[in-house]
């Protein structure tokens with residue numbers, strides 16, 4: 001399969017490129033400056049130019065404005081990229097009769113529910129990032145009624161920016177790190193997301209008439225607080241001779257940030273398992289390998305300041 005993916009350096013796009021190559025599929029990543037979602041009117045032209053030679057079999061809409069705190073002061077830009085830009089990508093795919101898989105987030109929920117969220121639960125984003133992603137879900141569905149929207153969460157990987165890299169970096173200078181223990185969610189490896197997305201695209205392209213569309217939850221199995229996640233990161237790092245810090249469990253109120261985050265981010269992924277047979281492994285399974293890859297990468301000479 002030939003799969004067009006938006007974004008160049010993002011965690012999910014790089015994970016997709018790696019996993020697709022292992023499966024004999026091809027990922028064509030398209031991003032800035034060629035494709036800039038902040039200029040929605042130019043999106044169709046950019047995609048036409050990129051794929052005039054050979055059309056892809058499917059489109060993955062993975063590029064997004066993901067700076068959760070900065071979005072509070074750049075709400076218009078986040079909305080343009082995550083809603084209008086994403087909708088323009090979906091409209092282009094629809095115009096060319098291509099399936100589209102669009103990534104969304106747990107931050108569309110307010111976190112007040114006591115149990116994991118399912119797809120029918122009411123959405124109520126707490127911040128500008130979540131609001132822009134929710135608007136994106138709605139705009140993508142309007143532009144491409146056959147879209148598959150995958151809400152995932154707490155993505156970590158050897159690529160880009162993520163919580164695992166932040167913790168390992170902070171531990172280089174600190175013996176102890178305060179980490180919130182009253183927000184719970186499902187840490188999810190981008191490489192596991194890539195496997196799930198590729199399985200879904202295979203189903204969409206081989207049995208288009210028999211594949212359900214709409215919103216699905218797709219996170220790793222198992223849950224954790226950010227503090228639990230940090231402790232697991234340092235356990236993996238310690239086992240590999242990497243940096244370690246003590247994790248002090250703190251309350252959200254003790255770690256003020258511009259954006260509010262849901263206290264309960266857990267997503268119930270049963271609907272996706274039923275519809276596509278896709279169930280991601282436990283979040284702990286991929287962590288040691290991801291930590292090892294980050295440690296190897298940061299030990300390279302070009303990373304020494």
Ligand SMILES: NC(=O)C1=CN([C@@H]2O[C@H](COP(=O)(O)OP(=O)(O)OC[C@H]3O[C@@H](n4cnc5c(N)ncnc54)[C@H](OP(=O)(O)O)[C@@H]3O)[C@@H](O)[C@H]2O)C=CC1
Nearest residue numbers: 007008009010011012036037038063064066103152155160
């Ligand atoms: N990270 C997370 O924890 C979570 C992410 N998600 C969603 O999953 C998807 C993938 O996330 P992830 O891979 O972590 O994202 P990253 O933050 O790692 O990467 C974002 C990607 O979006 C691209 N991008 C940003 N702005 C634009 C723009 N104006 N035009 C074109 N491309 C742009 C970036 O481009 P460039 O390569 O040029 O920098 C980059 O490739 C997103 O939709 C995100 O909302 C959902 C839940 C959790």
Ligand SMILES: Cc1cn([C@H]2C[C@H](O)[C@@H](COP(=O)(O)OP(=O)(O)O[C@H]3O[C@@H](C)C(=O)[C@@H](O)[C@H]3O)O2)c(=O)[nH]c1=O
Nearest residue numbers: 066068105106153154155163166178179180226255261
């Ligand atoms: C760095 C740090 C963060 N924290 C807290 C702040 C916050 O509540 C939590 C996570 O912080 P981060 O800013 O790394 O994560 P954040 O950017 O909120 O991550 C989110 O990104 C977007 C894109 C999503 O879609 C979400 O699913 C989620 O993964 O950890 C600490 O308690 N101590 C620390 O030292």
